[in-house]
Amino acid sequence: MEAFFKKAINQFAQNLPFVIYKKPNSNTISGLFQQNDSLFEATDFTEKGFVFASFDGSKTFLIPENQSETISTVFQKKEIVVSRNESNSPNELAKKNFVNLVAKGIQAIGNNEFKKVVLSRKETLELADFDLISVFENLVQLYPTTFVYCFYHPKVGIWLGATPEQLLKAKDKEFLTIALAGTQKDAGSTEVVWPKKEQEEQQFVTDYIVEKLKNVASEMVVSKPYSLKAGSIWHIKTDISGTLNSSSSLREVALLLHPTPAVCGFPKDKSKAFILENENYDRSFYTGFLGELNIEEQTDLFVNLRCMEIEDSQAHLFMGCGITKDSVPEKEWEESCNKSVTMKKVLDCRF
Numbered sequence: 001m002e003a004f005f006k007k008a009i010n011q012f013a014q015n016l017p018f019v020i021y022k023k024p025n026s027n028t029i030s031g032l033f034q035q036n037d038s039l040f041e042a043t044d045f046t047e048k049g050f051v052f053a054s055f056d057g058s059k060t061f062l063i064p065e066n067q068s069e070t071i072s073t074v075f076q077k078k079e080i081v082v083s084r085n086e087s088n089s090p091n092e093l094a095k096k097n098f099v100n101l102v103a104k105g106i107q108a109i110g111n112n113e114f115k116k117v118v119l120s121r122k123e124t125l126e127l128a129d130f131d132l133i134s135v136f137e138n139l140v141q142l143y144p145t146t147f148v149y150c151f152y153h154p155k156v157g158i159w160l161g162a163t164p165e166q167l168l169k170a171k172d173k174e175f176l177t178i179a180l181a182g183t184q185k186d187a188g189s190t191e192v193v194w195p196k197k198e199q200e201e202q203q204f205v206t207d208y209i210v211e212k213l214k215n216v217a218s219e220m221v222v223s224k225p226y227s228l229k230a231g232s233i234w235h236i237k238t239d240i241s242g243t244l245n246s247s248s249s250l251r252e253v254a255l256l257l258h259p260t261p262a263v264c265g266f267p268k269d270k271s272k273a274f275i276l277e278n279e280n281y282d283r284s285f286y287t288g289f290l291g292e293l294n295i296e297e298q299t300d301l302f303v304n305l306r307c308m309e310i311e312d313s314q315a316h317l318f319m320g321c322g323i324t325k326d327s328v329p330e331k332e333w334e335e336s337c338n339k340s341v342t343m344k345k346v347l348d349c350r351f
């Protein structure tokens with residue numbers, strides 16, 4: 001593991017692009033270390049490499065496999081101590097802005113503009129000291145069931161995250177995606193009871209994805225909804241798998257799914273337009289997607305959630321909440337605070 005991280009440190013010191021990542025429940029950390037600093041894009045999704053795409057669809061960057069050294073290492077579990085006091089320092093202005101944004105979303109739903117919209121915010125923290133590799137290791141140690149990554153490109157920036165949400169897994173014509181929604185804080189029990197509002201919201205997401213996929217796939221299998229723990233919060237998840245029609249391409253499916261109702265809303269176009277007009281900040285790569293594209297004949301893409309961008313001595317954290325007609329703005333604010341803890345914890349823990 002040490003030699004692997006040393007490689008990443010050297011790469012970073014030379015301002016060369018790289019990505020290191022660990023898949024959910026896996027023991028392997030993989031890395032692509034690009035040998036030049038060119039900025040590549042995935043265009044038709046027949047490329048091989050690691051893709052990093054923005055929410056608005058304008059950027060689909062790629063660390064190409066054929067321009068990179070690929071290395072992996074086995075992850076060793078360590079005991080870590082989280083020193084952060086989990087209570088959030090209340091920021092009254094940020095709260096007021098978010099509560100107003102959510103209220104506006106609820107009003108638009110009441111006016112039948114769309115049925116669901118995912119509204120988000122950005123929170124900036126000052127970092128006293130920051131070590132890229134330690135923070136990545138903290139993510140790996142703390143969130144074993146998520147997709148953990150650290151992406152660096154001198155022309156893009158530094159992003160880290162631990163996302164519970166798969167966008168698309170595909171091999172040949174077989175694919176898998178999920179519908180994820182509903183959030184509640186972990187109270188220490190594995191028996192999670194979900195209110196009707198959360199169950200309905202998640203069912204909307206499932207139905208919408210299945211309906212969309214009918215255009216490109218056959219033989220779809222939809223699992224029963226079940227509870228999934230990601231860090232200290234729970235979600236409701238449904239697995240959806242199927243076979244792509246011979247005329248459908250990987251790119252078509254990825255773009256059909258992205259952005260999913262779990263991070264945008266539905267109908268997609270109307271909720272996306274509302275987000276772009278009202279959120280008042282640029283989501284950039286948050287709620288975009290990332291992951292392996294045609295590596296060893298497999299594609300494994302995730303939605304970029306529970307993530308942060310590191311810029312100079314600051315960390316920008318991003319969190320969002322699914323808004324439906326039954327949402328309560330104050331509760332959504334609290335949910336966004338709970339989600340922010342996923343990143344806050346790793347900025348403040350020690351081995």
Ligand SMILES: C=C(O[C@@H]1C=C(C(=O)O)C=C[C@H]1O)C(=O)O
Nearest residue numbers: 181182183262305319320321322
């Ligand atoms: C948008 C985020 O999360 C999404 C929204 C959820 C919700 O509204 O309950 C749950 C999981 C994610 O699909 C985020 O974490 O930033």
